Amino acid sequence: MTPDPAPNTPEDATTEPPAPACVMCFNASDASGAAGLSGDIATVAAMGAHALPVVTSIVMRDTADVFDQHAIDPDQVAEQARTVLEDVTVAAWKVGFLGSAEGVSAVAEILSDYADVPLVAYLPGLTWLEEDKLQPYLDAFRELILPAAEVLVGSHKALQDFLLPDWESERPPSARELAVAAGEHGTRHVLVTGILLPGKGKEQFIDNVLASPQGAIAGEKFEMFDAAFVGAGDTLSAALAALLASDGDLPSAVSEALSFLDQSLDAGFRPGMGNIVPDRFFWALPPAEDGEGEAGGPDGEAGGNGPGGRGPGGGKGSDADDSKTKTVPRRVH
Numbered sequence: 001m002t003p004d005p006a007p008n009t010p011e012d013a014t015t016e017p018p019a020p021a022c023v024m025c026f027n028a029s030d031a032s033g034a035a036g037l038s039g040d041i042a043t044v045a046a047m048g049a050h051a052l053p054v055v056t057s058i059v060m061r062d063t064a065d066v067f068d069q070h071a072i073d074p075d076q077v078a079e080q081a082r083t084v085l086e087d088v089t090v091a092a093w094k095v096g097f098l099g100s101a102e103g104v105s106a107v108a109e110i111l112s113d114y115a116d117v118p119l120v121a122y123l124p125g126l127t128w129l130e131e132d133k134l135q136p137y138l139d140a141f142r143e144l145i146l147p148a149a150e151v152l153v154g155s156h157k158a159l160q161d162f163l164l165p166d167w168e169s170e171r172p173p174s175a176r177e178l179a180v181a182a183g184e185h186g187t188r189h190v191l192v193t194g195i196l197l198p199g200k201g202k203e204q205f206i207d208n209v210l211a212s213p214q215g216a217i218a219g220e221k222f223e224m225f226d227a228a229f230v231g232a233g234d235t236l237s238a239a240l241a242a243l244l245a246s247d248g249d250l251p252s253a254v255s256e257a258l259s260f261l262d263q264s265l266d267a268g269f270r271p272g273m274g275n276i277v278p279d280r281f282f283w284a285l286p287p288a289e290d291g292e293g294e295a296g297g298p299d300g301e302a303g304g305n306g307p308g309g310r311g312p313g314g315g316k317g318s319d320a321d322d323s324k325t326k327t328v329p330r331r332v333h
Contacts, residue, residue, distance in 0.1 A: 021049045021245035022088055024081065025238065026107050027096030028057040028069065034277045035124075035231035040094055040238040042280040047242035047260065052088060054080045056107070057099030063230055063274030066128040071099030074106035081110050092245035093119040094238050095149075097126070100133065101140040108144035118244045121145050121187075122237035123154040123162055138162060147186030150244070151210075151254075153237040155194045172196070175209035175216055183213040191254060193236070197221070210254045218251040220258045229265060229276040236261045 023044050030036030037053045044051035056077050060068040077099075093111060098104045111119060123141070126134055142162070146152065154162070156172065163181035164173050173181075175192040182190050189212050197205040209219040239260045243253035267282035279285075 019050070021091040021242070022052055023049050023092045023094055023238070023241050023245050024052040024054060024084070024090045025094040025096070025241075026054045026056050026077070026081070026098060027094070027234070028059040028099065029055050030059050030061060032061055032063050032230075032274075032277075033271070034061075034063050034275070035234045036096065039231045039234040039278070039280070040096065043235050043238035043260075043264075044094075044242045046280040046283070047239055049091075049242040049245050051238075052084050052090065054084075056103050057097060059097070063270070063272045063277060065274070069097075069099065069129070071103055074100070074102040077103055078106045078110060081107075085110070085114075090114065090117055092241045093117055094241035095119060095121045095145060096234055096237070097124060098137075098141070098145075101136040104137065104140035104144055108140075108148065111145075111148045115148070118150040118241075119145075119148050120151050120153060120237050120241040120244065121149040122233055123152065123158055124233055125155070125158050142185055146182060149182075149187045151189045151191055151240065151250070152182050152187045153191045153193070153233065153240065155233070156192050156196070157194070159190065159192055175211035175219075176213070179211040180213045188212065189217070189250065191236075191240070193233075208258055210251060218254055220255070220262075227276060229268060229278065230274065231278050232261060232265060235264055235278045235280060 025037060025040040025044065027040055028036040030038050032038070033042075036059060037055065041051040041053055054077060056072055058070045058072070059066060060070075093114075095107065095111075098107055111117075121141075126137070129137065152159070156178075159178050159182075160167060160173055163178055167173055172195075175190065175195065178192055179187075179190045189210060191208070191210050193206075193208045195207040195209060197207055199205065204224045206222050206224060207219050208222070210217045236257055239257040240253055243256055244250070248256070261278070263282050264278035264280050265276070267279040267285065268276040269279055270276050
C-alpha cells in the first residue's frame with residue numbers, strides 16, 4: 001500500500017519572521033521608571049527594536065532627585081554583555097551612566113571588539129555624584145568612550161562643562177565648537193540640546209543641534225514654557241540608537257528621535273510628587289472622546305500619531321537634560 005503523500009506546507013508557515021534590530025544598552029537601573037534602563041527599554045521597544053539591557057549601577061532615586069548609587073562590579077557588567085553577545089547580533093549601542101571609572105573601562109573593552117557597530121553615548125548631568133568619583137569617571141569617559149562614539153548626546157551645559165571646562169568667553173560655545181572639542185577625542189558628531197537662543201519679547205527659544213567639527217548638520221527649534229521633567233535625555237539617545245540600528249541616516253534619525261521625544265513629553269505624566277515622566281507609548285493611547293483633549297497630553301494637545309513616533313512632531317519638546325529643569329520647550333513650526 002502506497003502511503004499518502006505528505007501535505008504541502010506553505011513556505012511562510014515554516015519561516016520565522018525577521019527579528020527586530022537589537023540595541024545593547026549599558027545604563028543604570030532606575031526603579032522610578034523615569035530614566036536609566038527603564039527608559040531605554042521602553043524607548044527602544046516603542047521604536048520597534050529590541051533592547052538588550054546591561055545593568056552598570058543601581059541608582060537610588062525618585063522622580064525628583066537622585067540620592068545614591070551603587071556601581072556594579074565591572075567583571076559582572078562585562079559578563080552580562082558578553083553572555084548575550086555570544087548569542088545575539090547587536091546593531092547599535094546605547095551608553096548611559098556606567099557607574100564608575102572601572103565600569104567605563106569594562107564597557108569600552110567590549111565596544112572595542114565591535115568597532116563597526118554605531119555607538120550613541122549619552123552624558124547626563126552628574127552633579128549628584130561624589131567629587132572623588134566624578135572626576136575619574138569623566139576622565140575615563142573622555143578617554144575611552146568618546147573615541148568610539150558616533151554621536152555624543154547631552155545638554156548644552158553638560159557638554160560645555162565636560163568638553164570645554166575652561167571656556168572663558170561671555171558668549172557660550174556653539175554646537176560646532178563643542179563638536180570640535182569632542183572630535184579631538186575621536187567623536188564624530190554631537191547632538192547638543194537646550195541651546196539658548198535670543199528671546200523675542202516674553203518668548204524664550206532653544207535649539208537642538210546635530211553638529212560635526214565641520215559645522216551644524218541639522219537642528220530643531222523650540223519655544224519654552226514652564227514644566228519640569230526627568231528621563232528625556234535617555235529617551236532621546238535610546239531612540240536615536242534604535243533608529244541607527246535600523247540603518248537610519250543620521251540626520252533623519254536625529255530628526256525622528258527629536259520628534260519622538262517631543263511627542264513623548266507632550267503625553268508625559270506625573271506618577272509621583274516629582275517631575276513629569278515621558279510617555280514613550282503615547283501612540284498606543286486610546287483616542288480622546290469628543291470634546292476632550294488627547295489622552296495623556298498635559299495640556300490637552302495632540303499626543304502623537306503612530307507607533308514608534310514616526311509621524312510628524314506636534315506638541316511640546318524638551319531640552320533633553322536628564323535632570324530637573326524649570327522649562328519644557330515647545331516645537332516651533
